[in-house]
Structure formats: C-alpha cells, structure tokens
Amino acid sequence: MNDHAKAELAQKGFTIVPNVFSTSQLNELAKTIDALSMHSPNIRQSMDVFAIRNLLQEVPSLPQLLWQGSFNILLDKLIGYYYHAVKGIYFNKPAGSNWIVPWHQDLQISVDRQENVYGWTNWTNRHGQWSVQPSAYYLNQIYTVRIHLDDCDETNGALKVLVGSHKQGILADPDIQALDKTKAVICNVPKGGLLVMRPLLVHASAKSTSSANRRVIHLELTQSHLPKGLQWREFSHRWTKMDATNNHLS
Template identity: 35%
Template sequence: MIESFAKTGFAHVPSVLDASTCRALCAQSPSKSGAGDRSLLHQPWCATLAASLREHPALSSLLAETPVVVQCTRFAKSDKHNWLVPLHQDLSIPVADRIDHPAWSGWSEKDGLLFAQPPVDVLEKMVAVRVHLDVCTRENGPLRVVSGSHRHGRLDLATARRLRDRIGETYCTADTGDAWVMRPLLLHASSKADGESHGQRRVLHFLFGPAILPHGFRWNPAA
C-alpha cells in the first residue's frame, strides 16, 4: 500500500471505524452551519480520535512522516445542504500568525482560523485522512481524484484540466467506517449528491503534517 500511495497519491482503507462508533461520532459532532465545520480539533473527542487514527495499524505506515494532526473538518452533504466542488488542490493550511515571507501566499480567514499557502515542499509532506461516517455511493457526491496528479506540484487550472482529461478520475466511494487517505496536492473534485433521497454523506477530514513548519510559522492550535 505504501508504494501504491506514493504513486497514486490516495489509498482506500476499509473498516477503520465500526458502525456503532460512527453513529456515536455523528451525534458527537453536529455541524454549526449544517454543511461543515473546520475547527473540531480542539474538542476532546476529536483529539482522541485523531490520536487513534495516527496509531491505527492500517494507517500508521501512510502517516509515518506526518507526526502531528493539525486540523479536522467535518463535511456533511444532505438533502438540505448539497454542493459541488470544482477540480482543485488543497493548498492552504491553518497557521497561528501572519508572517510576511515571499514563499508564503494566499492568506485567508475561515471560521475564525487563519490560513496560508505554504511552499510546495511543505504541502508534499501533508496527508489527509477522510473518515466516512455514512455509506457513500456515486449518488452521494463522493470525492473524485486524479491519480498521480500530486507529483506535478502546484498546478494552474488549465494544466489541471488537461491532466484530468488525460488520466481520468477515480470515484472514492466508501462503506460506513472506511477511510480514504490522500495527498492534499492530489487533484480532486466532487459533484452534488444526486436525487432527493440520497441520504447523508458525513465525513471527518483530518489533516496531518510535519511537527515543525519552516520560516518561523506555527500551526494554529485551535484548528
């Protein structure tokens, strides 16, 4: 799996959590807005889950070079909250303070957190773990990823579209409790859930990274 993950930039890890744990997490983590929440990590249940994921036998080898969890975001698609995400890479990370440095850009603030776009070599060290709390079929608006695209660095939209058209997309469907592990630089997108009775698609998206950031930057502990 390690070799495949390095090549493709994503991996499917089944049955990371059991169904009863997923039900408890759904009750434990209601979203503020109904659609998502980027600042869950400060909650004890979330920090505990992050630690258990870090030590999970099937995940630990994929997270070997990313010793700390730096953010957890909850995404919840449903009949009332349904959206699409265009083709993109995840380029922003949560930081504690703004520091003017030529290698850092793209400053923004979301849900009270400060984000910046670091150099590519930082993004190449990041790993995301998406834990599915519900079954996710093609009708539930799953993630679609472009295999191997993380190895091309930061991409402009035209280049990203050419890669997608040439390589195609993989649908990241899942059973309850499955996880998808991915590199943030991997090109990905998702469609709206299809139909009026597709149910919910709740995901906890954990971001892992290096313990120390360059150029004096620090992780935002509230993320």
C-alpha cells in the same frame, strides 16, 4: 494491506482502506459531534452543506475517540509514528444536495499569524484566523485522511480524483482545467472506511443524486513543523494510551 496502501498512496496519490472504524465507534463520533452547540462561528449550515471548521478545537474530546486501534496502526504505517493533526473539518452533504466542488488541489494551511516566508503566498485573514498557501515542500508533508461515517459512492457526492496528479506539483487553475478528466477515478468508500490522499492530488465532487447523507471527518496530518516560529492554528498530538493515563492521573 498496510504495505499495499502505503505503496498505492505514494504512486496514485490516494488509497482507500475499508473497515477501520466499527459501527459503534462511528455512532460515538457522530453523537459527540452532534452535541456541539450550533451557535459557533465555525459552523456553516445551508440546504446543501453542513460543515464545522476548526473541528479539533470545537470538539476537544475528538482525538481521544479517533486515535485508537486500527486507526493508529494504519497511520503509523502510512505516515510514521511522530505525526500530529493540524486541521479538522466535519461536513455532511445532505440528501439531494446540489453542492458541486470543482477540480482543484488543497493548497491552504491554517496558521497562527502572518510572517514573511519565501515562497508562501495568498495570505488571508477571516474572522481573525490566518490561512496561507505554503511552498510545495510543506504541502508534500501533509496527509489528508477522510473518515466516512456513511457509505459513499457517486450518487451521494464521492470524490473524483486524477490518479498520480499529485506528482505534478502546484498547478495553476488553467493547467488543472486542461487535464484529461476522462481518466478520473471515483472514490467509493464504505461506511467506517478511510480515504487517505495527498493534498496536491487533483480532485472534485459532483452533486448528490440520492437520498443518502455523506458525513465525513476530514483530518490533515503531518510530521513537519513550520518555519520562523509559525504554529499550526489547530494542533493535536497523536492520542495514545499514555495520554489517557496521564490525563487520568492529573
């Protein structure tokens, strides 16, 4: 299964892996996130969406709950052992949400400061937090992992993707809109499963037409480090049993 997922990820730009997290693990993840104070500026709440940005910083105990068992084994196979998490977002598309995400690529990364780096554009600073569009080289080193806490299909806003579009590099918006959307694939992911994808894969999601929530933990993982001493704004090493042992001893 892992070999198939790795090949599919390289060729299609995404792969779906079911049954990675058990119901008890998902309940513990949801309980930990729900315990977070709602007063953080990183939390956005409306009729259509509930989102927590900088999730790895807002919930520092999360890596300990995530990086274990089947999740570790799968990611070691897909990415390689020496990876780290550089972004975490939690979001829920509530029942009946009319929130629509248009066709796009994920082009922004979060860093600690601004630097003059060749090929890096669209620097933005919101609430003192820097984001930038790096060159395609760095985007191609990132893996997006979406952990589904609920069953997800086209009725509650499953992602739609254009297979293989990650191979075309960074696309201007008119080029994205010109792509043939009739060949889009809907990523139905069962509860406890993963959608692993490349950021340059063109994707979108429709509004929810069901009464079901769509809770997702969105992680971005990479083995790469940034140029000119830049640091990822969020950073978490792969959690291991050795980490747990060291923390206990300290």
